[in-house]
Amino acid sequence: MRYFFGCGCALAIVLFSCGQNPFAVSAGAPLSGENAMEYVRTQVSFGPRPPGSESLQKCRAFISNELQGFGYRVEDDAFTAETPYGPIRMHNLIARKGDGENGAIVLASHYDTKLMEGRNFVGANDAGSSTGLVLELARVLASKDDPLDYWFLFLDGEEAFVEWSTFDSTYGSRHLAKRWKREGVAGKIRALILLDIIGDKNLDIYYDINSTPWLMDLVWEKASRMGLQPNLSRYKSSVLDDHIPFLDIGIPCVDIIDLNYGPENSYWHTEEDTLDKISPESMEKVGRVVLEILPEIQKKR
């Protein structure tokens, strides 16, 4: 993710064998920040999780098993990305029950952590928190039978290997947006809600001017009505993140993101991004905002 203030792939569809839910939390039970936190602890236990690493592969297996435990089909959208370090095999995960016959709402996060050679960067917040919360939302929404389907997307390769640019960043979302456009899937998606860096104990969600205005306003309105201020402050920013490739193909998107992590953002992309800096309460607040806006999006279809 990057922000400014003041502003070829081979496709493999794999159905993994059914997994066990290690926390034994039943699908459909109410949202719990503590569950989301448990999902973050598990991710962090794998260590740094850059694209192509064995630890990210373990993390992917964990996410996939959880999703299948909630009754979703999980597609492994595998592709080879051309990176400054040469070709790297990457895998987006897409979890679905329905095929979006009446349309779909996508909840998304990246699940890779930034490659920081020689450093123990475990990414509790970036992107452990958003990955944990999307997984928790998948659990909560597993038994919902709304007109628009809920799809859950875990994107690989969001982080830049060397320096953020159009070509060195958002590998998974750029790949999938191209594919969804080509296959006519994009037209089914009524909204894509992207979560990124949402676990900070001191939550400051920004108003992203790149997000689709009606969706961003919906997030804002709900957050205010739920009394989540002053944590959710209306700082305007222009965020470059995984929502951009989907916006570019006409999908309404919102990025819910906290751009102020630690003093002067000093925990972001450093070894300071650890479990003790994030909280179940922050993840639960963001989760509640998401659950509150879903009925509005359902009505809008």
Ligand SMILES: [Zn+2]
């Ligand atoms: Zn990041």
